[in-house]
Amino acid sequence: MPDGAPKKPSRIQLRNRRTILDAALEVFSRHGYRGSTLDQIAGSAGLSKPNILYYFDGKEDIHVTLLNQLMETWLDPLRAMNAAGDPQAEILAYVQRKVDMARDLPRESRLFAGEILQGAPRMRPDLETGLRPLFDEKCNVIQGWIDAGRLPPLDPQHLIFSIWATTQHYADFEVQVNVLLPGEQDPHARASAHLQTMFGKLLAL
Amino acid sequence: MPDGAPKKPSRIQLRNRRTILDAALEVFSRHGYRGSTLDQIAGSAGLSKPNILYYFDGKEDIHVTLLNQLMETWLDPLRAMNAAGDPQAEILAYVQRKVDMARDLPRESRLFAGEILQGAPRMRPDLETGLRPLFDEKCNVIQGWIDAGRLPPLDPQHLIFSIWATTQHYADFEVQVNVLLPGEQDPHARASAHLQTMFGKLLAL
DNA sequence: TCGTGGATTTACCAAATGGTAAAATTTTTA
DNA sequence: TAAAAATTTTACCATTTGGTAAATCCACGA
Secondary structure, X not given: OOOOOOOOOOHHHHHHHHHHHHHHHHHHXXXXXXXXXXXXXXXXXXXXXXXXXXXXXXXXXXXXXHHHHHHHHHHHXXXXXXXXXXXXXXXXXXXXXXXXXXXXXXXXXXXXXXXXHOOOOOXXXXXXXXXXXXXXXXXXXXXXXXXXXXXXXXXXXXXXXXXXXXXXXXXXXXXXXXXHOOOOOOHHHHHHHHHHHHHHHHHOO | OOOOOOOOOOHHHHHHHHHHHHHHHHHHHHHXXXXXXXXXXHHHHOOOHHXXXXXXXXXHXXXXXXXXXXXXXXXXXXXXXXXXXXXXXXXXXXXXXXXXXXXXXXXXXXXXXHHXXXXXXXXXXXHHHHHHHHHHHHHHHHHHHHHOOOOOOOOHHXXXXXXXXXXXXXHHOHHHHHHHOOOOOOHHHHHHHHHHHHHHHHHOO
């Protein structure tokens, strides 16, 4: 029979796969792919190493699964940018969603950053097929706003890069931020205010 | 005798240590600390593995040496920001120096990013003693300019974070940038223009 | 409740990797 | 140039690590 019907996974399967992926996210995001060991993941998941290999084909399988899931989450905030909305409000709302994501999903941000930093060895196809079409589409939306005189002339592509860079910075460089802002209870609140101001000025007509 | 006089290193020592560090920078910046092997570094340097261990005490020694050297280079552009100069010009010149650095020293940028991303396990002391005093000093300079009415009110700390994030993005996320700007011969030129515009608007009175 | 298939553990293994000892070679010095 | 010092290579070793085989345990439907 063709494996078109992979049989519904049992409750245990579902629970354990989720546990493993969560543990792996924790470990991979802190130590990178090569810096993480199956023993660490197993320990963090509270399972034995062979047990983990019962649920996944290997270390790489876990990593790839994680990256694939991540791509979906990652694109959501950009997808939500609506061409029919108000340009300034849409872009500033996008900035806010990215700030919130850096605060709420720092592990995901670091996993992604680590993968890109090392040349995206396991993710380049996903970048081409998943990210790039969406990126191009939204650049066109922004360019349309500019052409309609609803935004000042600016470089849509580099605008998006700047939004990514500034927001993800608070997750990816968290340690540095904490060293430089000691005792700050909520860096993200001030970060958010600063970024809204900065991009607000950039987008003002 | 106390080792206060470590004897001047020979010509060969100097050349080989430099060769090794350059090879190590190449390898570490691409694969991270754990992802790099002494064999890779040896191969890239054109030396044998034991020969490398003749010049350095071990893998970690090479990495730490590299990070210490890097910190100096890294702080230079910020050090050059002059309290006696014109605020807008000083800050925009700083942005430009950082853009140039991302273009000319991407390996150094990625090495630094990788270290911070993983929690700065070998660099935290350097951050406290090297980076933080300078950061605080320059934040005070910027705050002084604001208080003197020479800059609009803004958050000096997060301004610097934004400069770091946007400029280093082009080195650290180079692969992603290349995927999204295919066929672009010189992304840094457009990046520079965009960042000068953006920070120019932010700093305008 | 008993048997069966799924889940888990125990006991391993081969390859990779950081590192060392000592011989051999080259360079420098007297 | 010959001895001494510095450099490089050869041959290893111990540990770590991703992964496997097979025995054992356990949940669940007949």
